[in-house]
Amino acid sequence: MTNLKINVIIADDNSFIREGMRIILTSFPEFDVLATVEDGAQAVVFCEQNVVDVALLDVRMPNMNGVEATQLLTSRTQTKPLILTTFDDDEYILNAIKYGAKGYLLKNNDPELIRSAIISVHKGHNVLQDAVLEKIKSNLTTDNGKVSSAERAVGFDASSYTEREMSVIELIAKGLSNKEISKRLFISEGTIANYVTSILGKSGLEHRTQIAVYYLSGEID
Incomplete structure (x- = not known):
């Protein structure tokens, strides 16, 4: 039985980037590039009318940017948005993830990394490039150096979480998997999964990538 291809569209106002990305993706057997469009509005319309994975x-696109398109795509369609840009601006990163982006990558990545990211997002995983996460961390500084864990987590309202949940939150923010966290805290991986579920429920977030970003930025309220 032949595996179905991953249906992809590319939205970019630069025709050179659109065509280059289309050529790259069509060179991989996993993808079917259904369309290339010039802005977020066109992307939303296309995804509403077609099955796009x-x-x-x-x-940064005219008429509707990628963050605005992400918000509409996640609320109106089953399409998973993956932000692909040259702009690693903190505000865009946070808002894109807040509105449901499943990944955030810079355009200067190796094609194989972009390929892997698309496949991972399609499978339901979330992708946040290390360089992007480091960009957030680098701006969380004061004249005296890095902000404290308490300051980073100010938006979390720590009183809403148990001490163990806060430990899990901090380790998620460091990029550790459930298996790695379980080894660090000497409790089962299943128990860690339960803690993550509890944290998501209390915070109103949807996935662990959001936990990491908003913990590091203090943006959760």
């Missing part, structure tokens, strides 16, 4: 969205 993953939408690669530039951030």
